[in-house]
Amino acid sequence: MRRLPASVVVLLLFVAAGPAIAQNVSGPAKAKAATPEIPFDSVPNFFKLPAGLYMGEGVGVATNSKGHVFVYTRSGETRLFEFDQNGAFVKEFGVGSYGFSFAHAVRVDKDDNVWAVDEGTNVIQKFSPDGRLLMVLGKRPDPLEQLALMPGGGQYSGANKPYSFHRETDIGWDPQGNIFVTDGYGDSRVVKYDKNGKFIKSVGTRGNGPLQFSTPHAMAVDAKGNVYVADRGNSRIVVLDNDLNQKAVYDTVGAPWAVCITNTPHQYLFSSNSFPTGNNFDQAPLTGEVYKMELDGTVLGRFGKAGHGFKEFSSIHQMDCRTPDELYVAEITEWRVQKIRLRPTTSTSAAPQQQK
Amino acid sequence: MKKTLPLILLALGVSLYGQPVLELNYDGNADLIQLPSYGEVAGVATNSKGHVFVYARTGHGAATLGDERTFYHGGSRLFQFDQNGKYVKEIGQGVYAVNFAQQVRVDPQDNIWIVDSGSNQIVKFDADGRYQLVLGRKPENINVRPGAGVPASGGMPAEAGRGEGGRGGEGRGGFGGGRGAPGAGINGDTFNRPADVTWDRAGNIYVADGFGPNNRIAKFTKEGDFVKTWGQTGSAQGQFNQIRGIASDANGNVYVADAGNRRIQVFTGDGAFKSQITNVGTPQAICISGGATQYLYSSNSNEPESMERGEIYKVRLTGEVVGRFGQAGKLPRQFGMVNAIDCRTENDLWVGEVWNWRAQKVTLKR
Numbered sequence: 020m021r022r023l024p025a026s027v028v029v030l031l032l033f034v035a036a037g038p039a040i041a042q043n044v045s046g047p048a049k050a051k052a053a054t055p056e057i058p059f060d061s062v063p064n065f066f067k068l069p070a071g072l073y074m075g076e077g078v079g080v081a082t083n084s085k086g087h088v089f090v091y092t093r094s095g096e097t098r099l100f101e102f103d104q105n106g107a108f109v110k111e112f113g114v115g116s117y118g119f120s121f122a123h124a125v126r127v128d129k130d131d132n133v134w135a136v137d138e139g140t141n142v143i144q145k146f147s148p149d150g151r152l153l154m155v156l157g158k159r160p161d162p163l164e165q166l167a168l169m170p171g172g173g174q175y176s177g178a179n180k181p182y183s184f185h186r187e188t189d190i191g192w193d194p195q196g197n198i199f200v201t202d203g204y205g206d207s208r209v210v211k212y213d214k215n216g217k218f219i220k221s222v223g224t225r226g227n228g229p230l231q232f233s234t235p236h237a238m239a240v241d242a243k244g245n246v247y248v249a250d251r252g253n254s255r256i257v258v259l260d261n262d263l264n265q266k267a268v269y270d271t272v273g274a275p276w277a278v279c280i281t282n283t284p285h286q287y288l289f290s291s292n293s294f295p296t297g298n299n300f301d302q303a304p305l306t307g308e309v310y311k312m313e314l315d316g317t318v319l320g321r322f323g324k325a326g327h328g329f330k331e332f333s334s335i336h337q338m339d340c341r342t343p344d345e346l347y348v349a350e351i352t353e354w355r356v357q358k359i360r361l362r363p364t365t366s367t368s369a370a371p372q373q374q375k
Numbered sequence: 376m377k378k379t380l381p382l383i384l385l386a387l388g389v390s391l392y393g394q395p396v397l398e399l400n401y402d403g404n405a406d407l408i409q410l411p412s413y414g415e416v417a418g419v420a421t422n423s424k425g426h427v428f429v430y431a432r433t434g435h436g437a438a439t440l441g442d443e444r445t446f447y448h449g450g451s452r453l454f455q456f457d458q459n460g461k462y463v464k465e466i467g468q469g470v471y472a473v474n475f476a477q478q479v480r481v482d483p484q485d486n487i488w489i490v491d492s493g494s495n496q497i498v499k500f501d502a503d504g505r506y507q508l509v510l511g512r513k514p515e516n517i518n519v520r521p522g523a524g525v526p527a528s529g530g531m532p533a534e535a536g537r538g539e540g541g542r543g544g545e546g547r548g549g550f551g552g553g554r555g556a557p558g559a560g561i562n563g564d565t566f567n568r569p570a571d572v573t574w575d576r577a578g579n580i581y582v583a584d585g586f587g588p589n590n591r592i593a594k595f596t597k598e599g600d601f602v603k604t605w606g607q608t609g610s611a612q613g614q615f616n617q618i619r620g621i622a623s624d625a626n627g628n629v630y631v632a633d634a635g636n637r638r639i640q641v642f643t644g645d646g647a648f649k650s651q652i653t654n655v656g657t658p659q660a661i662c663i664s665g666g667a668t669q670y671l672y673s674s675n676s677n678e679p680e681s682m683e684r685g686e687i688y689k690v691r692l693t694g695e696v697v698g699r700f701g702q703a704g705k706l707p708r709q710f711g712m713v714n715a716i717d718c719r720t721e722n723d724l725w726v727g728e729v730w731n732w733r734a735q736k737v738t739l740k741r
Contacts, residue, residue, distance in 0.1 A: 117414030117433045117732070144413070151406075152413050154705050155732050158679065159415070162436045162450060163475060163493055180680045182730075216705040217682055 046254065047305040048273035048292050050318045055364070057311065057320040061330045062358040065106040066090070072100070072108070077349035077356045079125035079136070079337045083148065088339075088347060089133055090356050091125040099125060099135055106358075112150045117159060118142040123203075124189045124237065124337050128196075138186040138203060154216055156200070157184040175225045176205045181218035184210075189237045193244035193261055201235040201248060209235060209248055209263055222263040227253045230265050237337065239280040239288065241314055247288060249275035256290060256316075269316040273306065277348075279340040280314070287319070287343045288312040291335040294325035296351050307332050311343070311361075322361065327353045397698035399689060400740040403708035407460035408734045412452060418479035418489070418715045419727035419734040422502065425458030427717075427725060428466075429734050430479035430489050444516035451476035453489055455504070466504035471513060472496040477586070478571045478620075478715060482578075492568040492586055508599050510564045510582065563601050564593065571620045575627040575644050583621035583631065590615040592631060592646065605646035610636050612648045619714075620661040624669050624692055632658035632673065639673060652694040656684060660726070662716035663692075670697065670721055674713040677703035677730070685710045687726070689739070700739070705731055 066088075068074065079091030079099075086104030089112075091097070097119040099112040112133065113119060121139025128134065132153060133146045145154035160183075176185050185205030192198055196214030208223035209232075223232050233252025240246050244261035255270040256278065273292025281287045294307040307325025309332070312318050323332045333353035340346045346359040410416075414433025421427050436450030451473045455463040466487065467473055475493025482488065485502040494513035501507050567587030574580055578597030584590075591606040606615050616635025623629050627644040630652075639652040639661060656675025664670045671690040677683055685703025687710070690696050701710050711731030718724045724737040 113413055115412035115434050117412075117431075117435075120435060151409065152732060155711075155730065158730065159432075161475070182680050182682070 046273060046302075048271060048308070048310070050271040050310070051273075051308065051321065054310070054318055054321045057322040057364055058362040059322045059330075060360050060362070062360070063329065065358045066102055066356060067106050067108060068100075069108050074354045074356075076122075076351045076354060077336065078122040078351065080347045080349040080356045081125045081127045081133070081337075081339045082341050082347065083127045083131040083133070085131075088356070089125050089127065090349065091122045091135060091337075092354075093122050097122040097137065097139065099133070101133075110150060112146050113144060113152065116144065116152075118144045118155065123187070126190050128192050134190050136187060136190050136200075138188060141184045141187065143184075143187065143190055143200065156182075156198070156212070156216055157187065158182065175207060177224060178206055179208060179221060181210075181221075188235060189249075191238050191240035191246065193240050194242060195244070197244075197261075199238060199240060199246050201238045203236075204234055207232040207235060209238070209246060209259060211263060220263060222259070230257075232257065236276055237278050239278045241280050241286055241288075245314075247278055247280065247314075249278045249290065251276055256288075258316075267316060269312070271316075271318060272310040272312070273308075277335050277338045279338045279346075281343045282341045283343060286314055287340070288314055289338055289340050289346065291332070291338060291348070293335045294333060294352070296334045298352060300325075309335065309338070309346075309348070320364070322359075330357075332357075396688075396696055399698040399700040401700045401708070402738045402740065403701075403735050404738075405707045405731075405733050405735040407736050408456050409460075409462070410732075411454060411462060411465070413732055414452075415476070415729045415732055416715070416727040416734050417451075417476040417729060419725045420479045420481045420487075420715070420717045421719050421725060422481045422485045422487070423719075424485075425719075426463065427456040427458070427460070427734065428479050428481060428487055429454045429456070429727065430476040431732075432476045436474060436493070438517070446515075447474060447493070447517045450474045450493060451491065453479065453487075464504070466500055467498070467506075470498065470506075472498050472509065474513075477569065480572055482574050488572050490569050490572055490582075492570070495566045495569060497566075497569060497572055497582060510580070510595065510599055511566045511569065512564075562604060564595070564599075566593070570618055571622075571632075573621045573623040573629065575623055575629075576625070577627075579644065581621055581623065581629055581644075583618045585618055590618060592618070592621070592629065592642070594644075594646070603646065605642075612640070612651070613642075613646075615640075619659045622661045622663045622671070624663050628692075630661060630663065630671060632661045634658060639671070650694065652690060654694075654696055655688040655690060656686070660713050660716045662718040662724075664718040664721045666721055668721075670718070672716050672718050672724065674710070674716060674726070676710070676713045679712075685713070687713065687716070687737075701737075707735070710735070 075092045075094030081089045088102045090100045101109040118140050123138040124136040126134045131148045135144045140159040141157045143156040184202045187202035189201045198212040200210045207225040208221045210221040211219040232250045235248050236251035237249040246259040248257045250257045251274050254274045258267040272290045275290040276293035277291040291309045303325040308321045311320045334351040335348045336351050337349045344361045349356045412433040414431040416431050418430035430453050432451050437448050439446040453466045472491045472494040477492040478490040480488045487500045496511040499508040566584045567589045569585040571583040580595040582593045590608040591604050593604045594602040615633045619634045620632035629642045631640045634657050637657050641649045655673045658673040659676035660674040662672045674687045675684045677685045682703045686699045686701050688699045712729040713726045714729045715727035722739040726735050
């Protein structure tokens, strides 16, 4: 009983600050007014779910080299679906797995292995293309220990453990196969492993200074092995080199909820200043757009706006951009994934002069 | 320094006595068994036909919202595969005790025993999977620490049986946290995170109790009636500091993996201390092979947050180390916190890996 006051304080902090920090962090982007619009289309009714299967929150989406689309959704259970390049349902991955509790991201590596990042179990699962479990990163906490900690739960722990995560958010790989993990809500850092899952190093604490993060929410790795961290709570993208030294900061594209880098000889970076999941429509005019950028941070254009409608973006949580002209976006506050085609514009390929 | 020096020596393949330890040749096959539902493999065991039983933490434990108490369900499943790794069936679906898998063992009559450290229960199924016997009782409800606006659930506070939350320390109170004084246990089958079970030739049952603070061995008749208990917390002979495994030889001697004291203690079936084996690191999973000449296998498993050590020792029952194999890691042939070893014959082993979520078949080569 003597612990009760502390529990109350923790609980109040959680209730008061939790949603504000974790959810409603988007805002107007400095570059918005000066950025040209890119025309685009959305493909209607692309995904065909079998009868009896339902989408929940569209939290993760990724494609493989054949164009198959992997959708990671928070439905009644968290589930991972595969669709082919025409949107036909192929199969489900890891039915009933211990590692599916609260989806956060799915990514496909260069060998078409499928990696599922789950922030409810603190586990990342690596599946072969045919759905066999190949590797596990992280450890699901002992549920009995968690029970003793209820109710509430910490936000930033800073535990910085080599082989455990705390609400990790995303994963990426460099050309050598080294693994990078953004971790996450509970432990503001970026972790690097070798391709066999052996810990190499981690950087980052909670804050807004150099090598600090406030909810590193997503990441992408370019062909040179640089790591682009969507530092959502600080409304900036932090670029790290392959050894996790800070190289650059891009802070003109709002709060980056989702980032992706194209898999093309000339790589582009996309970042979503997503409409917050608090559904406060006062913020709709200020958020919702996606930015197309050069890797050096030059903003080339933007598309989309906040909303539930077709071709609008409710709260984009993950994006896939294998090529610069075709994207998939997974949305939380409308239960869907949209396939987006960007129309060619004069500004798309030759734009830098409009910005600089 | 006191702790790191032996570790460094072990990493160099040198025993604590300075002699090199023979590295045994082996193959590992981590692809033979595909779980119908992925999760942490805490237990693996074979029966006389070569069928493989896997007790895994999979799916999700769930708390029922109801009255002011909270009830815990599910969280683990028991699967059966044939000798080729083909899935046969599930056993014990929805059974009251399957909450946090800790071990599975098959007795000489092919009965299947699960040890669950969430419910603090041990359940015996016959060879066809029918319920036979239960030891221990699951606490009626779980204890949730009271918070703002949440009424206390009554019963013992959840902290009472909790230690540091890691291994090697005071252990973690499960649902039964707080029952029984630390290091004592009671004269009966109230377990605190039981770890393992074994039998002598008469069918008497020995329970390793366990990962929690009880630090005792409890003995029961084959019908499940209490016979005796021995052990308490400590480092002297007959004392334990976190018991992670138990096994018995053909003469009815009982081998106890006394992890915190980095030794395996050997007792008669009546609990009289006989000897100890101290040159195998921190024993987590142990197993005694069948056959005319029996061998003891013991895993110096990697601890949480570590990819160090992980090797498995082959030991004569006299305590002499024959050799070692393997290391911690996530690749095939490597081991991710081995919590179970099955060794029906000297060279054909199965290991259950908690951190790698798999049952791996290991074949020792001459």
